[in-house]
Amino acid sequence: MKVKSHRNLASRIQEAAGTLSERELALVDALSSKPDTAAFESLRSFADMAGVSPSTLSRLVARLGYESYRDLQLELRSAVTRLVPSPSERARLEGDKGDVGALFAQGLDDDIHQLRQLSELVSSDTFMEAIKLIAEAKGTVFVIGNGWSRSFADMLAHRLALCRPRVESSSSLDVLGLGKIADCGPGDCAVAIATRRYTRLTVSLAHALAERGVPLLSITDSAASPLLRGSRHALVVPNMRSGAFDSPTPITAVIHLLCVGVSRLTHASMTRRFKTLDTISEEMGTFVAPDAGRRK
Template sequence: MTQAEIRQQPPQDFEALRAAILERRAELPKRLTQVAAFALDHPDEIAFGTAASIAALAKVQPSTLVRFAQHFGFDGFSGLQLLFRARLRDRNASYEERLKILDQDGAALAESATILNGFMAAAHRSIDAIGAAVDPDTLERAVTLLADADTIYLIAKRRAYPITSYMAYAFGKLRVKCQLVGTSAGIDDDILAMATPRDAAFAVSFAPYASESAAQAHAMAARGIPVVSLTDSAFSPLAECSREWFEVVEADHAGFRSLSASMAFAMALTVSVAEKRRRR
């Protein structure tokens, strides 16, 4: 183990590990960065998998998992994995009764109602998690940044587009000047070219990330226009170019993810920006 990998006591829980990863991500070698991104994006895989299966999914060698664990102060990969299993136990405990009720009801329901219950359970999990995921101080800074802007440019594509579309509707009702990026005429770049450093951008993208949204957010940041973003990973291309960014991971049902938590966050941000402007 190199001198750089000699650390103090390892993190004691998943949130502490996540904070350590984010703090040190700029110094991580390429392969360890690859493991870090996979670990934060797929924590359940880390909890359940073997070193061999996890390495295959993360596209690294099993020895890289050991190096990653040691980099954060663990003796080996098994010690790191215990944190992910503890996270899973804590999360599952809070949903156990709710899911038990849904399962009991599902036995007597039609297939469509069972599917509805599944999506309701996923939405509950997403909403429950968002409170811990959003730092109040970061949220306040983001609200201030957007409230100070002359015009807020809303950037999103594909699955994320409904979020900015509804924000544009709400901002219009609240008399906050904004510009929705995503025209059928294909003039998004022309619209963004009108932005100045007195403006701001709010960008949304989830894995697999829309390359156009990431490029537009990076271009805005390069021109000195502050960017706030909503995404689902600390290793998202939006996180690296944003003045403030938020990580919201939607729970899925049968492989489908709704926008329950993301929409709740977006509307809270929208109304907070309008309220801050009104108070001024």
């Protein structure tokens, strides 16, 4: 397995500067002067723009230490799109001239690539500590997320409520108000989810809980996220994409794996809880049989 390098494009170019051919130097100039173009154009298209063959660009990418042109693009996209937080502006930059099928393929490719990169995060000590924090909290688990991250928070809260008692989400706090956190303290825990653009309500509520001694787990997309202040543990899931929408896939996967871990640590109590929930569901007729809607 290759060790992932944390060098950026500028440092890689500097290290290789004395060994590059004239064509490769021309490519380096193009990459440095037009990172926004390289971030979103295909290998063949960017090579044509730079006046070199696709094979020359491929060789340069390998010489700079990237496993593929896609790896280079993901780095550039992260840098470029971080500077453009507005979805409307990102949509304008992407334009509407490209092939839709190619756009879908690129999106799937990006998701698969980022899911593979998660292996380092989910095998870390930090990830296991995050699972323990949620599973072993004696009091309430507050799951906070607003704006685009509200759906993530609700999904996590719903799954955790199946595993353990006393789970509150941003949705329940909206209805019940701040009275739910009036007695919070070190025996509780909070999970705050925020990605760009970071909503003030999520950040301020997370910080308010942390200041009252509640251990805070942050799930966010950048080491520069305002959510990180006061966090006991942080799961940083980079997810910068072109276009108006960042992908929900990487953070959804992290949420799923957190729940898998919590269910393992709470297995005995969770099993009893599921039996009770199944009984209640049967009494209420909650679920419809698969063939109930079939015409006879």
